[in-house]
C-alpha cells in the first residue's frame with residue numbers, strides 16, 4: 001500500500017478526498033459529493049483493499 005495514499009480520507013464511493021479527516025478525532029464523516037456516510041477505519045480498510053485489488 002502506498003503510504004502517501006490517504007486511505008482514511010478518501011471516499012471509496014466517488015473518490016472524493018476529505019481533508020478534514022486528517023484530524024484523527026474525526027471518527028465519521030459524510031462525503032459532500034455523494035453523501036455517503038463513512039466510518040474512518042472502515043473506509044480506510046475498504047480503500048486499502050481496493051488499492052490491493054487495483055495493484056494486481
Ligand SMILES: [Zn+2]
Pocket residue numbers: 011012013014015016031032033034035036
Ligand atoms: Zn463520495
